[in-house]
Amino acid sequence: MLALVVLSGCATVAASPAPPAAAAVTVTNCGREVTVPAPPARAVTMEQNATEILLSLGLADRMAGTSYQTDPVLPALASAYAGVPVLAKLYPSREKVLETRPDFVYSxxxxxxxxxxxxxxxxxxxxxxxxxxxxxxxxxxxAGFTFDGLFQEIEEVASLFGVRDRGASLVAAQRARLAAATKHDETSVLWYYSGTSTPYVAGKGGVPAAVSSRLGLRNVYGEAGVTWPAGNWEQIATRNPAWIVVADLTRGGDGDSARSKMDFLRSNPVTSKLDAVKAGRFITVPGSSLDPSVRSIDALEAVNARL
Structure with missing residues (x-):
């Protein structure tokens, strides 16, 4: 049996070829039946989140292509990632995808x-x-994000590739990290994702909402009806969060990097008076960790550790 290795917060396993023969597996996925007649051997992942899930399952040798890298790949997965063909900086075209002769596409x-x-x-x-x-x-x-839902997805993908044991091991490692988190007595927090003139913040249904619930935090935009609502600084000043979680995005837009966010908050006449800003109560998390992926537990741990 292959040994599990846990590195840099991500469980990985040594790669192995697809089983020579296996029964077809069918799952109901977003209202459609998805059937693999045999474990995929030429999978294409359409962005980094899907890529890192397959790499974490030790499936690099069964990947015909990847695309849309938003951050440096997790250190534990970097060498495996280096062997996967990159089809495009962003999304590849349909023609480019078909050129790889894929037997599975995951997004x-x-x-x-x-x-x-x-x-x-x-x-x-x-x-x-x-x-x-x-x-x-x-x-x-x-579905709204939950850690249980993420773990179910990982196990489902593992079953399609005929590596159920790897899926179970990866999920067990992540569950153990989740169980180690502590509660923080309704501490108020603002999840600041992007923008300066109009700040986009976390509402309900996403990774920040699940992290807040798990850690016992009060998201000051928790009542918003969408996952990433547009906030406004006067309203944020009224709500005066005790902590501000800033997403560090690499795309280079206005208010994307963590540094640009904190510089803005300190210089803006309204936000500079926030208790969290005056006290320097910032928590930085990679933007990619706020999308459902094997990195989502990293966001929870970063917030938990700083608090």
Missing amino acids: TFTSAYAPDAAGPRAGLGELGIPAYLSRFACEKSP
């Missing part, structure tokens, strides 16, 4: 299946290519 965002990307899942299915989409990004009625 954690609906946008990957747009006509100018891989194309609709139904169309890929008609070509005999199973196309899987994260339950948190379903075309209709996507």
